[in-house]
Amino acid sequence: MLLCFSYLSVNSPARLNPSTPRSVSSRLLRLSIFLLLSLPDSKGKAIWTAHLNITFQVGNRIISELGESGLFGNHSPLERVSGAVVLPEGWNQNACNPLTNFSRPDQADSWLALIERGGCTFTHKINVAAEKGANGVIIYNYPGTGNKVFPMSHQGTENIVAVMIGNLKGMELLQLIQKGVYVTVIIEVGRMHMPWLSHYVMSLFTLLAATIAYLFLYCAWRPQVPNSSTRRQRQTKADVKKAIGQLQLRVLKEGDKELHPNEDNCVVCLDTYRPHDVIRILSCKHFFHKTCIDPWLLAHRTCPMCKCDVLKP
Ligand SMILES: [Zn+2]
Ligand SMILES: [Zn+2]
Numbered sequence: 001m002l003l004c005f006s007y008l009s010v011n012s013p014a015r016l017n018p019s020t021p022r023s024v025s026s027r028l029l030r031l032s033i034f035l036l037l038s039l040p041d042s043k044g045k046a047i048w049t050a051h052l053n054i055t056f057q058v059g060n061r062i063i064s065e066l067g068e069s070g071l072f073g074n075h076s077p078l079e080r081v082s083g084a085v086v087l088p089e090g091w092n093q094n095a096c097n098p099l100t101n102f103s104r105p106d107q108a109d110s111w112l113a114l115i116e117r118g119g120c121t122f123t124h125k126i127n128v129a130a131e132k133g134a135n136g137v138i139i140y141n142y143p144g145t146g147n148k149v150f151p152m153s154h155q156g157t158e159n160i161v162a163v164m165i166g167n168l169k170g171m172e173l174l175q176l177i178q179k180g181v182y183v184t185v186i187i188e189v190g191r192m193h194m195p196w197l198s199h200y201v202m203s204l205f206t207l208l209a210a211t212i213a214y215l216f217l218y219c220a221w222r223p224q225v226p227n228s229s230t231r232r233q234r235q236t237k238a239d240v241k242k243a244i245g246q247l248q249l250r251v252l253k254e255g256d257k258e259l260h261p262n263e264d265n266c267v268v269c270l271d272t273y274r275p276h277d278v279i280r281i282l283s284c285k286h287f288f289h290k291t292c293i294d295p296w297l298l299a300h301r302t303c304p305m306c307k308c309d310v311l312k313p
Helices: 001-012 021-037 120-129 167-178 195-224 230-248 290-300
Strands: 047-058 060-073 081-086 111-116 136-140 160-167 183-193 250-251 278-280 287-289
Touching: 047 160, 047 167, 081 136, 081 167, 111 167, 120 136, 136 167, 136 183, 167 183, 183 230, 230 290, 278 290, 287 290
Parallel strands: 081 111, 111 136, 136 160
Antiparallel strands: 047 060, 047 183, 060 160, 081 183, 250 278, 278 287
């Protein structure tokens, strides 16, 4: 497509007019190059959503929620993990202190740490939870970020599942657990998204639209933009018209020598001259019906008898 673009811009018909498709095409060409350069390389990472199947008991009722509410971290294994959700002990929920304890319920075989974002790196807090024996880590976003999530970067913690959830969901879980509710979560691998692929598709569409727009302009403009030879032709035609207008006209009347039977007929229409006919007299002194010679001169520029050029004095 890029090749096609360069071809079109090089072969633009409007080389003489700066405000023509040529400038449009060069702008589009630059745009397409920019779009192509801005494409990420094909190593761009896929994003995986995480389904959190949350279960807890309120009174005698067991409540279960399933939602695609998180994203797997970039360095997390894509595995299903489950367990009781456990908070870091103490008032601080960010688990940045390496001595942070997790009060794991006795009935839980496996547990997942619920940690607040911030205070230290994702790697750091994931490692703190992993060292205490967590089977997975759920990190919730900063307060005020609503449901916003992104794929975390946490190099060096490739052996433990780590997902990010939105602040609202995180606070909901936090408050339940702080009230003493036993919450279990099953983290399941959701769907894959390829942001670079959609970027690529978008760029491709933009490029396609630009090409179509250019072709449209190219076709729409072409008949209106005369090239140098048609402009020269137009100028000549205008000059001929002006020269014809300056040639003498006469209205024939009875007794004129042009009406004598021995005189020539009009060589254009081969008819004889009659009184009241309007004749055009050329600089070579040949004359013809005005209605015959004017279109002839516009087409041929020369006298049909002696070939003298109306543009040459
Ligand atoms: Zn005639
Ligand atoms: Zn002549």
